[in-house]
Amino acid sequence: xAGVMQxxxxxxxxxxQEARLRCSPMKGHSHVYWYRQLPEEGLKFMVYxxxxxxxxESGMPKERFSAEFPKEGPSxxxxxxxxxxxxxxxxxxxxxxGGALTDTQYFGPGTRLxxx
Amino acid sequence: xxEVEQSPQNLTAxxxxxxxxxxxxxxxxxxxxxxxxxxxxxxxSLFMLSSGKKKHGRLIATINIQEKxxxxxxxxxxxxxxxxxxxxxxxxxxxxxxxxxxxKLSVKP
Numbered sequence: 417x418a419g420v421m422q423x424x425x426x427x428x429x430x431x432x433q434e435a436r437l438r439c440s441p442m443k444g445h446s447h448v449y450w451y452r453q454l455p456e457e458g459l460k461f462m463v464y465x466x467x468x469x470x471x472x473e474s475g476m477p478k479e480r481f482s483a484e485f486p487k488e489g490p491s492x493x494x495x496x497x498x499x500x501x502x503x504x505x506x507x508x509x510x511x512x513x514g515g516a517l518t519d520t521q522y523f524g525p526g527t528r529l530x531x532x
Numbered sequence: 533x534x535e536v537e538q539s540p541q542n543l544t545a546x547x548x549x550x551x552x553x554x555x556x557x558x559x560x561x562x563x564x565x566x567x568x569x570x571x572x573x574x575x576x577s578l579f580m581l582s583s584g585k586k587k588h589g590r591l592i593a594t595i596n597i598q599e600k601x602x603x604x605x606x607x608x609x610x611x612x613x614x615x616x617x618x619x620x621x622x623x624x625x626x627x628x629x630x631x632x633x634x635x636k637l638s639v640k641p
Contacts, residue, residue, distance in 0.1 A: 449629075459618065459631040474628055507575060521565075523575035 418443065420510050420524035421490075428530045429498050437493040437527045441510030448491045449521060450483060453505040462506075465491060498531045505529075535559050538619050538632035545639050551606040553635045555619030558600065565629065566593050566604050567618040575618075578604070609639045 465485035485491040509521035
């Protein structure tokens with residue numbers, strides 16, 4: 417049973433380009449969470465999705481960032497017109513039952529985004 | 533003041549020592565999570581607890597809801613325990629975990 421998979425593991429973009437980060441949850445998990453870890457800072461919640469639905473996006477920046485979790489395929493975190501401040505590690509986690517308050521989350525290895 | 537505070541920030545121990553990492557929070561919660569982040573960056577969920585105490589191998593986690601405090605203990609520490617240990621609490625909405633800044637543990641042989 418494969419764990420949570422994220423790709424790419426490392427992504428380099430120039431300012432103004434788009435970054436697409438993918439997350440495939442564990443088999444049987446339909447709840448996905450995205451977190452960001454800025455250099456020398458703690459993890460910050462970004463968004464919580466179920467299949468085809470955004471449940472909580474209270475941690476998402478208002479502009480340039482979007483997330484989806486389609487019926488088929490991985491969850492995608494999309495960052496348009498990247499800036500240097502977007503450089504961070506982006507982690508995805510999944511859970512089988514949903515609700516961070518009540519369910520263990522399984523983390524992916526992260527995608528390290530570097531914006532030049 | 534951060535909503536989740538961890539102490540100490542950094543901890544160096546000798547192999548075999550008993551280790552305690554503390555977490556205090558200021559928000560109402562339903563569950564608290566302890567995570568381990570390895571030097572390579574990967575994150576593993578160690579515990580999720582809402583009351584009392586949980587034990588897994590050499591790791592023990594306790595929580596006191598009234599005092600809004602949790603502790604993570606490591607017995608007979610080993611160099612492979614070296615990692616950053618992160619406390620996280622449910623912040624109200626379904627997905628919104630609030631994280632502490634982590635405690636960096638280094639266990640020397």
